Amino acid sequence: MTIEPMRLTVVTETNSAKRLRKRIFSVVAHVLLISASIVMLYPLLWMLSASFRPENEIFNATSLWPSSWSLDAYFRGWNGLRVSFGTFFINSFIISILSVIGNVAACSMAAFAFARLEFRGRRFWFAMMLMTLMLPYQVTLIPQYVLFLNLGWVNTTLPLVVPKFLAADAFFIFLMVQFFRGIPKELDEAAVMDGCSPWRVYWKIMLPLSTPVLATAAIFTFIWTWDDFFGPLIYLSDMRQYTVMLGLRSFTDSTGLSDYGGLFAMSVLSLVPIFLFFLFFQRLLIEGIATTGMKR
């Protein structure tokens, strides 16, 4: 009878010590995480703040909060170059959207072939495709440039868009092959019994079940194409064809007459499409594959 209360006391003390340790750990973890977040977010906040400041205050102010709020930099940035910034946005949109369509369509078709169709040399070509993943962009840049120059495509958007329709992005093909392999083969076979050709299996069965991987490919293609600076820099020389990233570079001037306010304002605007695109497509990412017609 006397032993029971003593045991209870010990247990209670142990529990409260555990709770205290847990709380201290939680506080330390939160402090570290918040500090890391501030480090990560600070450049973005600084840029956002700078885009609303008067030009002379951008590099001198110590506070993130502007002394006065102004939209001048936005108006100046939009119309401050020889070509309106709206043109750059349209160019970037066209290239990015076409790249998304091209990549999703062509890579999914190539991935379907690798994952599901039997053809001579399938393993060899798959290995070759994977090997291209290991080639740095800079290695193929010059041969590619020469090819597009011979085709007369330099100073057009074609070199930036056409390769996307030719399943040139091995990373997405690999990603989709892995995803398609996870879809039960019995579904294809049931479709074959239902009279489907390989094209109809791809179109009616595989694609509708692959929204998460297609959305992933779409999001990353859009972001990478939108943010691409090097490709447009190499192939585009006419300012009317510039993308947003090339437009932003035009704000800085080697003579020292750079419009940093306009640069930061347009930089902020350039983030908006990416943010919206991600917001729209990320819903598809989390839907997940529905294989509930199968008994697993």
Added chain:
Amino acid sequence: MATSVVLQKIVKAYGEVQVVHGVDLTIEPGEFTVFVGPSGCGKSTLLRMIAGLEPITGGDLIIDGQRLNDVPAAKRGIAMVFQSYALYPHMSVYQNLAFGLETAKLPKAEIAVRVQRAAEILRIEPLLQRKPKQLSGGQRQRVAIGRAIVREPKIFLFDEPLSNLDAELRVQMRVEIAKLHNDLGNTMIYVTHDQVEAMTMADKIVVLRAGVIEQAGPPLELYNNPRNIFVAGFIGSPKMNFLKANIEGSDATSTRLATSTDVFTLPRPTSGAAGSAATLGVRPEHITITPGSGLKLADVRVDLVENLGGQTLLYTTAADGQTLTIMLEGQLQVELGSTVTAHIDPARLHIFNAEGNAI
């Protein structure tokens, strides 16, 4: 109009490895044929070759007198029900049923009529607008069968369709498939590893082992006259008992056999030579422990008793260590460790030679 299926010297090989070795089989029109056998025996491969999902390496597949080896799956007039149901997850039940007909470009009105008819047969009308994820296992299986029915195929193929269902639902679906066969009268080929399914549903059972047909025939023919030890052991539950024996002699009317514990005379001749080794096969349900109820087989010690309600199962061991399962009618109280005498009707005793073939 039911359809015949003839397999002539069918061979399947993956590279150098041959998995089906020249199978010959005739399936009569309207027959319900069941392929049974252990895992890896080639039963599903054979079914998939008939379906057109696997290329045939050698031999001829003849359906209704036509060689169909190279005809695409969809044009063979065959529908298949998969083990995993393989319902299209992104389509409603109606769309699942209609998909094959849409692919065949049938008019919408015709599709609606066929889907409705199949739904009525399978009692899934209230489920037509649901997605597969909203269905139970049994309902999914019905939809999978419905998808086969709407195509009005000449032949139905079932690849272990009940193996994912629980025991109760399995029995229920078994009855429904059997009824469906009676109503439609189509030729059906059914793959299972469950010999109870095979015995209860089949007009003809085909027992396969390692890509070879061991025996094919009506269920009771296989039960009563198994051609070899493998078929004898595979058909029947609980499994047939096998006892080592020697043939001491045989004449026109009797055979003298010796087990390690007893010597007895069987009142029928066998083709086994005197002095040769043999295996006696006796089904648990054919053994009695009532004195004088048949030929004395052996005295055995009771190791375990299972009361199933309708029957009592005794797991026993003979003096030489060979085990014997005995299945008795009714609810019996048998003491563990006690010794009982196993008797057998000689007509029910199977004898196999050293190669395992019935003699």
